[in-house]
Amino acid sequence: MKLIALLLAAAATLGAQPYTPTPENLKAREWFQDARFGLFIHWGVYSVLEDGEWVMNVRKMPVSEYEQLPPRFNPTKFNAAEWVSLAKAAGMKYITITSKHHDGFAMFATRQNKWNIVDATPFKRDPLKELAEECRKQGIKLFFYHSQLDWHHPDYFPRGRTGQTTGRPESGDFDRYLDFMDAQLTELLTNYGPIAGIWFDGMWDKRDANWRIDQTYRLIHRLQPAALVGSNHHLKPFPGEDFQMFEKDLPGKNTAGHSAESVIGTLPLETCDTINKAWGYNAKDKSLKSTKDLIQYVVRAAGYGANFLLNVGPKPDGTIQEEFTVRLREIGKWMGAHGESIYSTRGGPVGPRNWGVTTQTATKVYVHVLDWQDELLAVPSLGKVNNARLLNGQKVEMSASGTSVLFRLPAQRDGIDTVIVLDKQ
Ligand code: FHN
Secondary structure, X not given: OHHHHHHHHHHHHHHOOOOOOOHHHHHHHHHHHHHOEEEEEOOOHHHHHOEOOOHHHHOOOOHHHHOOOHHHOOOOOOOHHHHHHHHHHOOOOEEEEEEXXXXXXXXXXXXXXXXXHHHHOOOOOOHHHHHHHHHHHHOOEEEEEEEOOOOOOOOOOOOOOOOOOOOOOOOOOHHHHHHHHHHHHHHHOOOOOOOOEXXXXXXXXXXXXXXXXXXXXXXXXXXXXXXXXXXXXXXXXXXXXXXXXXXXXXXXXXXXXXOOOOOOOOOOEEEEEEOOOOOOOEOOOOOOOOHHHHHHHHHHHHHOOEEEEEEEOOOOOOOOOHHXXXXXXXXXXXXXXXXHHOOOOEEOOOOOEOXXXXXXXXXXXXXXXXXXXXXXXXXXXXXXXXXEEEOOOOEOEEEEEOOEEEEEOOOOOOOOOEEEEEEEO
């Protein structure tokens, strides 16, 4: 299997045109790296069943059965202003929302088929249009997560690893499906104003297919040159991709099995994870990460020079569950007091350690002590730095010891992240 993936990755690369990002794309990449923290939203007709976004495949529901869901989907409590305000309150700078997940159901007013929230549900509104307008109003950028994998479209054929029980005919024209996908992407990049990027998912379903990604990526960059392209294919980035993403792991790790690749090259990095274990709304999933866990996730990601995209799965009525909103607001409070050590930083002079990470700007180094009980902490040289202090200005004793620096940590520490800031000389 791995050999196939390698051969096809090579083929895809060889077949691809060389990609030179435009100046506006490069500027967008800098903005993306400065942003550091975003809100992932998995929302679709599957939320009606309250059992996650894979319910169609897990319950082996044929299309005919799954098509009975949209008439039950009427999220009248959806309020774009509330969602965008919540993201801002959490200290997030962008939102990435599912325009279409694997079930093929478009959460926007597509004209390519009737399998969408406007034509198929009593809601009749276009939530992505409302969200795009609200994001512009509140100064939050908007990405669309778009699944290349499709369990509904008859031309997604041959089938891949999933979607084998949907009852679709055993025939179809995959290129015609990709034309359909490109037409929907054209709608998303034409009718919704400036879009910060497209977050692809699902190539892993058919590693041996010709996904025509160079054609699709060229389309995106032609329509909106500043739009950043990323793909959750778990392979090394292809030409045309503008950031490398990881899932349920820090960059270069593979504890969750979703990020088989390491950090390759110098593209901006982003990792994503959930507050409980589910991406789409799952009423039974109470395995919640604490606010401390989530803040430390943001900090550790920043220590790897990566963004953290934290997910919510809204309910079928259009609201976000309280366990999530409480955590998001608590994270925002912490970011309000410590944000200078995260926003607009890059990975620090010392790589991530068990005790914590470092971040840096052009003039400062931040040492994030996340898990260290002792009074003294020795770290490798941080370069020419001085004036060690906490963010509140309290001085921190520091001495050089060979090529290391020794900190005497304050007895009273931040229970989540004791940030020591130093000036670069
Ligand atoms: O199958 C999807 C899953 O539903 C979810 O969208 C995650 C988010 O990164 N990506 C895939 C699993 O790797």
